[in-house]
Amino acid sequence: xxxxxxxxxxxxxxxxxxxHGGRVPQLTVQQLYTQFMTQSTDASGISYGxxxxxxxxLRFETxxxxxxxxxxxxxxxxxxxxxxxSVVEISDEPEIFEIGSMEFPNFRKFKTGSVxxxxxxxxxxxxxxxxxxxxxxxxxxxxxxSTVTLDMLAKIKQQDPTAKILYISSEMxxxxxxxxxxKMPIIETIPTLLVMDYLMGRFDxxxxxxxxxxxxxxxxxxxxxxxxxxxxxLGWKSTKAETWLTNLxxxxxxxxxxxxxAIQHMTKGGEYVGSTYLKHAxxxxxxxxxxxxxxxxxxxxxxxxxxxxxxxxLYYSLVQGEVRWDEAAWRQETVVxxxxxxxxxxRQHLEGQFNSLFLSVKRPQTDAENAETAAE
Amino acid sequence: xxxxxxxxxxxxxxxxxxxxxxxxxxxxxQLDDNSIKHNHIEIEGSRVPVSDKFFNRLGQMVNINTGLxxxxxxxxxxxxxxxxxxxxxxxxxxxxxxxxxxxxxxSTSHQVTNIVKGDKYNRLSNDTLFATxxxxxNEIPDMHVESIDRGGPGGLSINMIHGxxxxxxxxxxxxxxxxxxxxxxxxxxxxxxxxxxRLACANGAVARNMDTAFQFGQGQDxxxxxxxxxQGWAKNGFVPKTFQDRLxxxxxTKASYSELERALYSVTGAIQENDPNFKAHLIKNAESQFxxxxxxxxxxIFRKGYNPLQLTDAQKKFIKTDATIWDVVNELTWIxxxxxxxxxxxxxxxxxxxxxxFAKSWDLEHAGLAxx
Numbered sequence: 001x002x003x004x005x006x007x008x009x010x011x012x013x014x015x016x017x018x019x020h021g022g023r024v025p026q027l028t029v030q031q032l033y034t035q036f037m038t039q040s041t042d043a044s045g046i047s048y049g050x051x052x053x054x055x056x057x058l059r060f061e062t063x064x065x066x067x068x069x070x071x072x073x074x075x076x077x078x079x080x081x082x083x084x085x086s087v088v089e090i091s092d093e094p095e096i097f098e099i100g101s102m103e104f105p106n107f108r109k110f111k112t113g114s115v116x117x118x119x120x121x122x123x124x125x126x127x128x129x130x131x132x133x134x135x136x137x138x139x140x141x142x143x144x145x146s147t148v149t150l151d152m153l154a155k156i157k158q159q160d161p162t163a164k165i166l167y168i169s170s171e172m173x174x175x176x177x178x179x180x181x182x183k184m185p186i187i188e189t190i191p192t193l194l195v196m197d198y199l200m201g202r203f204d205x206x207x208x209x210x211x212x213x214x215x216x217x218x219x220x221x222x223x224x225x226x227x228x229x230x231x232x233x234l235g236w237k238s239t240k241a242e243t244w245l246t247n248l249x250x251x252x253x254x255x256x257x258x259x260x261x262a263i264q265h266m267t268k269g270g271e272y273v274g275s276t277y278l279k280h281a282x283x284x285x286x287x288x289x290x291x292x293x294x295x296x297x298x299x300x301x302x303x304x305x306x307x308x309x310x311x312x313x314l315y316y317s318l319v320q321g322e323v324r325w326d327e328a329a330w331r332q333e334t335v336v337x338x339x340x341x342x343x344x345x346x347r348q349h350l351e352g353q354f355n356s357l358f359l360s361v362k363r364p365q366t367d368a369e370n371a372e373t374a375a376e
Numbered sequence: 377x378x379x380x381x382x383x384x385x386x387x388x389x390x391x392x393x394x395x396x397x398x399x400x401x402x403x404x405x406q407l408d409d410n411s412i413k414h415n416h417i418e419i420e421g422s423r424v425p426v427s428d429k430f431f432n433r434l435g436q437m438v439n440i441n442t443g444l445x446x447x448x449x450x451x452x453x454x455x456x457x458x459x460x461x462x463x464x465x466x467x468x469x470x471x472x473x474x475x476x477x478x479x480x481x482x483s484t485s486h487q488v489t490n491i492v493k494g495d496k497y498n499r500l501s502n503d504t505l506f507a508t509x510x511x512x513x514n515e516i517p518d519m520h521v522e523s524i525d526r527g528g529p530g531g532l533s534i535n536m537i538h539g540x541x542x543x544x545x546x547x548x549x550x551x552x553x554x555x556x557x558x559x560x561x562x563x564x565x566x567x568x569x570x571x572x573x574r575l576a577c578a579n580g581a582v583a584r585n586m587d588t589a590f591q592f593g594q595g596q597d598x599x600x601x602x603x604x605x606x607q608g609w610a611k612n613g614f615v616p617k618t619f620q621d622r623l624x625x626x627x628x629t630k631a632s633y634s635e636l637e638r639a640l641y642s643v644t645g646a647i648q649e650n651d652p653n654f655k656a657h658l659i660k661n662a663e664s665q666f667x668x669x670x671x672x673x674x675x676x677i678f679r680k681g682y683n684p685l686q687l688t689d690a691q692k693k694f695i696k697t698d699a700t701i702w703d704v705v706n707e708l709t710w711i712x713x714x715x716x717x718x719x720x721x722x723x724x725x726x727x728x729x730x731x732x733x734f735a736k737s738w739d740l741e742h743a744g745l746a747x748x
Contacts, residue, residue: 335603360422
């Protein structure tokens with residue numbers, strides 16, 4: 001019996017027919033999907049899952065199986081391949097590793113020399129910003145997302161002049177930036193890419209080169225605005241634009257060890273506007289907010305480098321164009337979270353006592369229950 | 377003032393002396409036909425003894441009319457009450473099956489005494505209340521523990537005052553106060569009440585519902601908000617905004633016969649004495665020592681041709697006495713802060729009684745308007 005092929009599958013098959021002579025090249029599915037999303041004219045509505053399914057079928061039909069070479073992991077080969085921009089052999093057969101035997105990069109930590117470092121990670125007391133992380137920064141308009149993150153970039157450079165930093169601004173023009181710089185002279189030496197300068201051409205290529213370029217800490221301002229520009233200027237569909245940019249960020253962080261901060265907008269109701277994929281794939285979600293008294297603070301709602309720091313507030317104010325962290329309030333936050341933690345432990349202890357006092361003796365079975373047990 | 381070693385001793389005495397709690401859903405509580413008759417419920421296959429009041433509270437949780445339950449209790453209709461509770465509980469499980477409740481157990485009586493909605497139970501453990509007090513002492517300069525009061529099941533108040541003294545010499549040369557807060561652990565909630573201390577008589581008073589009242593919520597937000605509030609209050613020496621105005625009015629407003637009677641009876645009712653003759657003697661003495669204006673007003677009522685025993689409380693609220701509200705507050709807080717010869721039960725509770733009288737609206741507060 002012949003299998004029916006759906007319209008979406010046909011689009012994927014046409015893409016491979018046109019671009020690769022009907023065969024599946026030896027690239028990762030993610031790389032192929034990115035290629036598909038950028039090159040196919042009819043890619044909208046085709047999910048990663050469906051795309052992957054069609055690839056499996058095609059590989060089965062053409063016999064293009066992927067087997068890693070002896071002693072080489074799929075991940076390592078893929079990474080090496082991606083960096084060399086050459087063809088890689090990758091198997092979709094699962095290869096299981098012991099975590100301890102996996103290869104990890106040498107993680108680097110960037111410091112701002114302020115209490116902000118303690119908010120970023122909890123692996124040691126000094127904290128800091130780990131390389132190989134993709135971080136989303138959200139906050140309502142005017143709260144200071146760009147200011148806080150630009151201040152962070154400038155201070156990283158002050159602390160470690162060898163650190164290579166980059167600011168990618170999609171929203172500001174050259175003139176806007178001039179007035180921003182006058183208010184905030186500390187940003188003077190930050191290397192900056194103005195996306196606005198490249199809108200007449202394939203600015204996606206420019207972005208790709210910049211993000212994959214020789215930089216350690218990159219600030220993208222903003223994720224949402226770049227997506228809008230990809231849609232409006234290059235005519236990309238929403239899903240394609242979002243997937244492309246998210247993949248670019250995740251790959252640069254994961255495979256190339258960059259620390260990336262991407263500013264994301266919020267809805268008027270204060271909700272995060274990005275995709276769930278972005279939310280889940282990132283290392284951390286930094287939120288910049290106003291409290292009830294109108295004071296500004298930074299807190300993490302997710303932080304894979306500092307789980308114990310989630311929900312802790314670091315207050316700040318802007319003094320003479322610089323971010324001043326409120327160290328006293330930060331110390332108080334530590335006290336507050338300790339009190340809350342202690343209380344939670346005591347509540348658990350009291351529940352344990354309840355159980356041992358009241359629930360340790362089981363009720364004797366009734367005659368009916370005894371009979372039922374006997375019958376069983 | 378409480379020294380560090382006294383503080384540590386009381387902390388250690390009360391550590392772990394908290395109600396036991398267990399999170400449950402309504403469906404976890406099993407009732408059988410004899411549950412009310414024999415005062416037990418079943419949880420996770422164990423038979424758990426409960427107090428007499430437990431089923432009333434369970435009834436309230438599933439919205440059964442309280443009056444109906446009371447009537448059933450009065451008539452000993454335990455079987456009907458059990459069936460009603462079972463039926464309404466089953467109904468509630470279908471509507472609010474996911475809601476979380478807390479069973480509250482008393483390790484001394486070995487009974488479950490209460491059930492409350494999970495989000496309504498905001499009581500901190502005693503250990504955490506002491507830790508909170510220590511945090512405040514560290515965070516707020518010149519803050520001291522004035523006294524620690526214990527009373528009732530799970531009841532604990534840590535009274536803290538700030539070092540700054542505020543004088544109201546225009547009102548009276550003795551009217552110098554220090555202000556602070558009282559960290560209070562009740563049965564199901566923890567809260568912060570106002571605390572003020574009159575230096576002349578060393579009287580402490582705990583007053584609720586003035587400007588600085590604070591109730592704990594859950595999680596670290598509650599502690600954060602408390603410390604933020606504390607720093608705000610510390611800036612003006614913890615003086616409630618309305619204190620001076622209220623003090624002036626308390627000193628000029630006469631206490632009503634009803635207010636004086638309530639204060640007197642709360643004191644005489646707390647006298648612990650088994651010999652009825654001697655108790656009557658003590659009551660008479662307490663009345664003349666603390667509230668002599670009561671007897672004078674009673675006699676005045678008789679002279680006018682009325683019998684005070686036949687007056688309703690509403691009528692008593694219109695009768696002026698010679699004592700001001702401030703006089704009554706001072707007597708109550710003095711009793712709350714000092715040991716007396718009368719062997720009063722829970723005498724420290726009079727700090728709260730006096731403070732509450734100071735903070736409430738008074739019967740004759742607007743009596744002047746009657747002359748318009």
